[in-house]
Amino acid sequence: xxxxxxxxxxxxxxxxxxxxxxxxxxxxxxxxxxxxxxxxxxxxxxxxxxxxxxxxxxxxxxxxxxxxxxxxxxxxxxxxxxxxxxxxxxxxxxxxxxxxxxxxxxxxxxxxxxxxxxxxxxxxxxxxxxxxxxxxxxxxxxxxxxxxxxxxxxxxxxxxxxxxxxxxxxxxxxxxxxxxxxxxxxxxxxxxxxxxxxxxxxxxxxxxxxxxxxxxxxxxxxxxxxxxxxxxxxxxxxxxxxxxxxxxxxxxxxxxxxxxxxxxxxxxxxxxxxxxxxxxxxxxxxxxxxxxxxxxxxxxxxxxxxxxxxxxxxxxxxx
Numbered sequence: 001x002x003x004x005x006x007x008x009x010x011x012x013x014x015x016x017x018x019x020x021x022x023x024x025x026x027x028x029x030x031x032x033x034x035x036x037x038x039x040x041x042x043x044x045x046x047x048x049x050x051x052x053x054x055x056x057x058x059x060x061x062x063x064x065x066x067x068x069x070x071x072x073x074x075x076x077x078x079x080x081x082x083x084x085x086x087x088x089x090x091x092x093x094x095x096x097x098x099x100x101x102x103x104x105x106x107x108x109x110x111x112x113x114x115x116x117x118x119x120x121x122x123x124x125x126x127x128x129x130x131x132x133x134x135x136x137x138x139x140x141x142x143x144x145x146x147x148x149x150x151x152x153x154x155x156x157x158x159x160x161x162x163x164x165x166x167x168x169x170x171x172x173x174x175x176x177x178x179x180x181x182x183x184x185x186x187x188x189x190x191x192x193x194x195x196x197x198x199x200x201x202x203x204x205x206x207x208x209x210x211x212x213x214x215x216x217x218x219x220x221x222x223x224x225x226x227x228x229x230x231x232x233x234x235x236x237x238x239x240x241x242x243x244x245x246x247x248x249x250x251x252x253x254x255x256x257x258x259x260x261x262x263x264x265x266x267x268x269x270x271x272x273x274x275x276x277x278x279x280x281x282x283x284x285x286x287x288x289x290x291x292x293x294x295x296x297x298x299x300x301x302x303x304x305x306x307x308x309x310x311x312x313x314x315x316x317x318x319x
């Protein structure tokens with residue numbers, strides 16, 4: 001039912017105007033709730049047990065501790081899908097950036113004349129809403145795309161997640177070239193989880209644009225991990241591991257090296273990559289994987305991974 005309502009809100013004009021007053025009320029209530037209260041409530045609702053912020057031990061607990069105590073202006077820059085491009089150029093070089101086709105703050109500028117004649121993806125820079133893939137411009141209802149993007153630009157992702165880095169991002173629309181391999185398929189998504197500047201575990205997402213979306217986990221030597229940390233897809237199914245293995249990418253060593261350069265200033269960050277026929281492209285930086293609200297199974301691995309992440313005490317400085 002929840003997904004059905006979301007689809008009506010996002011995909012139909014009538015649904016938007018019917019649901020929008022309730023959405024505004026919900027947003028107002030969210031803004032009143034203190035961060036700590038919100039984070040603890042959300043954790044209990046998803047994880048089934050109370051969040052220990054005084055002495056966090058599991059990885060999910062520590063990710064939620066970081067939400068409240070680890071807030072820097074650099075995180076805001078690196079969570080901005082437009083401004084992070086400067087961070088990437090400075091740290092490892094612009095050759096790893098997905099080609100930028102267009103950027104704007106005005107949804108009305110999303111018209112065929114402003115956009116390339118090759119496949120691209122349209123997304124916002126300030127949340128994790130995914131994007132709109134366009135392979136043929138003539139097949140797109142551009143008014144509907146503009147309407148959808150206008151709604152997204154009004155949202156502040158921080159109030160629904162309490163991930164502070166999103167709070168002060170100036171919303172805009174970015175259009176990037178759609179990455180496809182020689183077979184015309186969207187490449188696998190490699191996500192390297194870095195603890196205190198070092199890669200600890202690697203997530204590989206396969207077939208993301210289909211109902212077969214699955215997720216395998218590997219260590220830095222490309223051995224399958226004995227746990228899963230699955231997300232919930234739009235259809236309610238989970239991104240559980242595939243029965244088949246993923247071939248070790250030839251770019252793995254470079255991926256690890258570059259990830260650790262990018263992760264050096266942070267306690268915990270997930271560095272995302274695409275390998276397109278052995279050419280690496282940077283995806284994004286994520287500071288709170290799944291909001292720290294998805295179970296790691298078997299449960300003891302939440303604790304084992306948590307032991308590997310060392311938290312620094314808060315400095316008491318206001319972000």
